[in-house]
Amino acid sequence: MKNIKDYNLEELKKELMQVEEKAFRAEQIFKWLYEEKVETFNEMTNLSLELREKLNKQYTMCNFNILKKQESKDGTIKYLFDVLDKNAIETVLMRYHHGNTICVSSQIGCKMGCKFCASTGIQFIRNLTSGEIVEQILKVEQDTKEKISNVVFMGIGEPLDNYDNVVNAIRIINNPKGLNIGARHISVSTSGLVPKIYQLAEENIQCTLSISLHATSNEKRSSMMPINDVYPIEKLLQACKDYIAKTNRRVSFEYALAKDNNDNLQDAKELVKLLKGMICHVNLIPINKIENGNYTKSSNENIMKFRDYLNEHGIVATIRRELGSDIDAACRTIKKKKLIKQM
Numbered sequence: 001m002k003n004i005k006d007y008n009l010e011e012l013k014k015e016l017m018q019v020e021e022k023a024f025r026a027e028q029i030f031k032w033l034y035e036e037k038v039e040t041f042n043e044m045t046n047l048s049l050e051l052r053e054k055l056n057k058q059y060t061m062c063n064f065n066i067l068k069k070q071e072s073k074d075g076t077i078k079y080l081f082d083v084l085d086k087n088a089i090e091t092v093l094m095r096y097h098h099g100n101t102i103c104v105s106s107q108i109g110c111k112m113g114c115k116f117c118a119s120t121g122i123q124f125i126r127n128l129t130s131g132e133i134v135e136q137i138l139k140v141e142q143d144t145k146e147k148i149s150n151v152v153f154m155g156i157g158e159p160l161d162n163y164d165n166v167v168n169a170i171r172i173i174n175n176p177k178g179l180n181i182g183a184r185h186i187s188v189s190t191s192g193l194v195p196k197i198y199q200l201a202e203e204n205i206q207c208t209l210s211i212s213l214h215a216t217s218n219e220k221r222s223s224m225m226p227i228n229d230v231y232p233i234e235k236l237l238q239a240c241k242d243y244i245a246k247t248n249r250r251v252s253f254e255y256a257l258a259k260d261n262n263d264n265l266q267d268a269k270e271l272v273k274l275l276k277g278m279i280c281h282v283n284l285i286p287i288n289k290i291e292n293g294n295y296t297k298s299s300n301e302n303i304m305k306f307r308d309y310l311n312e313h314g315i316v317a318t319i320r321r322e323l324g325s326d327i328d329a330a331c332r333t334i335k336k337k338k339l340i341k342q343m
């Protein structure tokens, strides 16, 4: 059965017209789904009984079940959702002073093999559909009764490797009649799929592009992120410059600091050289220790020196607050055994 949440508003209008329903019904359905957050078609009481029956027969609402919920002492909540096909995904809610941020997964597993990521070694199973991405936000809002104000595509998966579904999900999330979250509050993080960065620049979506950079030389970056062999730093940064020129949006660079690997002053100097003149922001992430991982976290002193060097040399840099580390919800610490539901 088709998932009703896979459709953006325009697609749903067309879909309904194909089954001889009026287009305005799509707006009513959107209101029930994303404003009222109902979980059954029967609750959509301003639709005719006949239409509700039609919807029940032809579409699913894709309501995830919560398999597990862990709450950190800092308020972060990590969910394990049953995606209804014997697989499970993780979604994390983080509470910042600027609002609730949700970190969504875009794929079950990942093909990219970044060495610092706990997803490495997880077999890629499939892309999530647009509706399954949107459902993560809906389910968390239903569960907490709190509004999500920011969405980051930084959970499991490479979002731009699931391009069409991710872009469609953003359209639903961003639509004022959908989840109504401003595009500037939506951040798409990529390991650096250069052709897709160019494609995203053409979409006319004002979301934030976030690049997992993590190193300043191709040799080092390739040792951390195999995708760098395909799209090396110079091509990636050119794509970012072109993205900025096309969208007039600031690009965010993620740089996970690992002790004795990429955290010395020379690395900071190289980073300044690479990013000089770009409208950008650097997010420094104290790298998370993962099972069987080769990297360990930099000292706080090194992290602060690194940040200060960047700021003193014209590159705006901040250190990401570590949330949820007591429940393994910090960036990229989701583990294989927790991702795949054993059934």
Ligand code: SF4
Residues within 6 Å of the ligand: 110, 111, 112, 113, 114, 117, 118, 119, 120, 155, 156, 157, 158, 191, 332
């Ligand atoms: S960091 Fe992202 S792209 Fe890299 S392996 Fe992990 S989930 Fe995949």
